[in-house]
Structures are given as C-alpha cells and as structure tokens.
Amino acid sequence: MAFKEFIETRRTEATRKTYSRVSRILWVEPDALAELARRDKRAAEDQIIRAIVGRRQSDEKVPGRKLRASSITVALAVLRSFLEYEDIAINWKRVRAVAPPAKTVERDRAPTLDEIRSAMRIATPREKVTILLMVVGGIRVGGRPGLKLGDVQVLDLGIARITVYRGEPEEYTTRGSPEFVEALNDYLDARRRVGERRRRKRFVC
Numbered sequence: 001m002a003f004k005e006f007i008e009t010r011r012t013e014a015t016r017k018t019y020s021r022v023s024r025i026l027w028v029e030p031d032a033l034a035e036l037a038r039r040d041k042r043a044a045e046d047q048i049i050r051a052i053v054g055r056r057q058s059d060e061k062v063p064g065r066k067l068r069a070s071s072i073t074v075a076l077a078v079l080r081s082f083l084e085y086e087d088i089a090i091n092w093k094r095v096r097a098v099a100p101p102a103k104t105v106e107r108d109r110a111p112t113l114d115e116i117r118s119a120m121r122i123a124t125p126r127e128k129v130t131i132l133l134m135v136v137g138g139i140r141v142g143g144r145p146g147l148k149l150g151d152v153q154v155l156d157l158g159i160a161r162i163t164v165y166r167g168e169p170e171e172y173t174t175r176g177s178p179e180f181v182e183a184l185n186d187y188l189d190a191r192r193r194v195g196e197r198r199r200r201k202r203f204v205c
C-alpha cells in the first residue's frame with residue numbers, strides 16, 4: 001500500500017502515528033484517493049470536499065461536540081504531502097475553500113508562573129507529570145506519548161535526565177526538576193493504589 005510506505009518514510013514515531021489518523025479524521029482512504037486522482041483530479045477534489053462537509057455536519061449534530069478545525073487542517077496537510085509524494089497535483093485552493101478556518105497562534109503565549117501554579121493545584125497526578133514535562137523539560141506534545149520509564153534517569157541531586165525521541169534522529173536529552181521527580185513518583189504510587197501490580201514501561205499514555 002502506497003500510503004503505508006509513505007508513512008514509513010516519516011522520521012519520528014509521533015509523526016507516523018499522526019499521519020495514520022488521516023482516514024479516521026476525514027473518512028478518506030488515501031490509497032483509493034490517489035488512484036482516483038490519477039484518473040480524475042476533479043473527482044478526487046470533490047471526494048475530499050464531501051468528506052470535509054460531511055465531517056462538519058456530523059459534528060454539528062452531536063450535542064456538546066465541537067469540530068476541531070486543527071484536526072482537519074492536519075489531515076489535509078497529510079493528504080497533500082502524500083499526493084505530492086506520489087507526484088499527483090490537485091487544486092488545493094478549491095479544497096481549502098470549504099475547510100473550517102484553523103486557529104491562529106500569533107497571540108498564543110507561554111503560561112505565567114501563577115497560571116502554572118493554579119493548574120498544578122487542581123491537576124491530577126498524571127496531569128502534574130504532563131505539565132512539568134512541558135514546562136520544566138520543554139518537551140513538545142508530540143514527544144510525550146512515547147516516553148517510557150527507562151527514558152528517565154534520576155540523578156544524585158534529585159533531578160532527572162530525560163531522553164526524548166529515543167532511537168530517532170531527533171533524540172535529545174533534557175532535565176526534570178525535583179518537582180517533576182516527586183510528581184512522577186506520586187503518579188506511579190497512585191497507579192499502584194488502584195491495583196496496578198506490575199511496572200508498566202510507559203508512564204504517560
């Protein structure tokens with residue numbers, strides 16, 4: 001399958017997982033879409049457009065469920081990258097005309113210290129680990145799911161050395177504060193209290 005081979009060319013596991021979700025986001029089978037686009041590019045554009053419109057209508061019918069424009073934006077970017085990989089060009093301007101506008105991030109900012117403290121006061125043990133991973137360790141959201149206990153080494157000073165994207169070309173190390181080490185231990189203790197008897201390799205899932 002061409003799309004599966006395309007995914008395997010991506011360099012990180014996090015990226016490969018993101019790309020594999022495109023069918024679930026837009027209800028479009030990439031390989032079938034590529035075959036259609038080779039025969040009739042206009043028909044392929046129409047199929048993507050119908051998928052976008054259908055997704056928007058489906059979400060609007062589900063009470064309390066909001067359509068994530070960013071998910072559709074990512075899915076379209078994956079499809080475009082895949083088709084370009086296959087040397088197939090379609091009119092993306094026409095397709096994007098029906099896509100919901102993605103959130104702009106020009107006004108995004110880092111949280112203040114008070115905001116971090118407020119979040120930590122109400123966070124669950126698992127959420128505290130996630131907050132400190134990103135705030136103290138500077139780890140991106142994409143680097144979090146693949147972290148395992150073996151990637152964290154607690155040093156004599158009570159801080160942690162954390163290996164991110166282990167085994168990937170982007171592998172790097174960062175530090176975890178004593179607060180992170182304490183939060184991680186509290187999280188593991190909480191899992192044991194609810195009956196987890198074996199040591200799981202993955203601690204953020």
